[in-house]
Amino acid sequence: MKKFAALVLSLMLVLTLVGCASETTNDTTTNTADVKSEGVMTYAEYAAAELDSEVVIEAYVQATQSWWEDKITVYAQDKDGAYFLYEMACSEADSAKLVPGTKIKVTGYKGEWAGEVEIMDATFEFAGDATYIAEPMDATALLGKDELIDHQNKLVSFKGLTIEGIEYKNGEPGDDIYVTVGLDGNTYDFCVERYLTGPETEVYTTVGTLEVGDVVDVEGFLYWYEGVNTHITAVTVAE
Helix, strand or coil: CHHHHHHHHHHHHHHHHHHHHHHHHHHHHHHHHHCCCCCCCCHHHHHHCCCCCEEEEEEEEEEECCCECCEEEEEEECCCCEEEEEEEECCHHHHCCCCCCEEEEEEEEEEEECCEEEEEEEEEEEEEEEECCCCCEECHHHCCCHHHHHHCCCEEEEEEEEEEEEEEHHHCECECEEEEEEECCEEEEEEECCCCCCCCCHHHHHHHCCCCCCEEEEEEECCECCCECCEEEEEEECC
C-alpha cells in the first residue's frame, strides 16, 4: 500500500513539473515576440529620434495600401506604438506576403509631412514567425485633446460621432471620400483612403450611403494631416 501511495505521489509530481514547463514555454514564446533584435529601436527611442535621422524598427503589419511600382505604404504597430511606412521599397511578390500580423524589420528615415510622422525611403526584411494584430484603442475621450497625437498611426475607434458632411474627392465615387464628423460641438475631418479601402470594400460603400445627422462609430488608423485625419476602416451606424 505504501509503494502504491509513493507511486501516486511521484506521478503527481511529474505531472506538476510538466504543467509548469508548459506554462514557462508559453510565457517565453510570448515574451520573445516582444523582444527587439539587436540594433533595433524601441518605440520610445523611435519617438525621441530627430527628424531626418535614420531609424531601425521592428513592427507588425496591420494593413497596406495598394502596391505600385515596387513601393508599398504600410500601417504597422507593436504593443507600444505605431508606424506609418510611406512608399517602402517592396517587390510585388513580397507585397503579397505583407498580410496583417506579419513581423518586419524596417530601416529608413524619420520624416514629417503636414503633421504626420512617418518613415520614408524605407527598406525592410521579414523578421520571423511572431505575429501581432492590434485591437482598436477607444480614443473617443481624447478627440480634441493634445494627447491624441501621442497615439498617432495606431488603430483606434471613436464612438458617437455625428456626420456633418460627405464629399468625394473630384466630385464622384471612385476616389477618396472626405468625411466631416462632429463631437461635443467640435468638427473633425476623417477620410476613406481609396488605396487602403477602395470602392470595392464594404466601408467605402457604407460611407457613401451616410447622410448628415447620422450617428456612427468609427474605426481606423490615426493618420494626421494638419490635425487628426483618421483613415477609416470600419463604420457602424448607431441604431
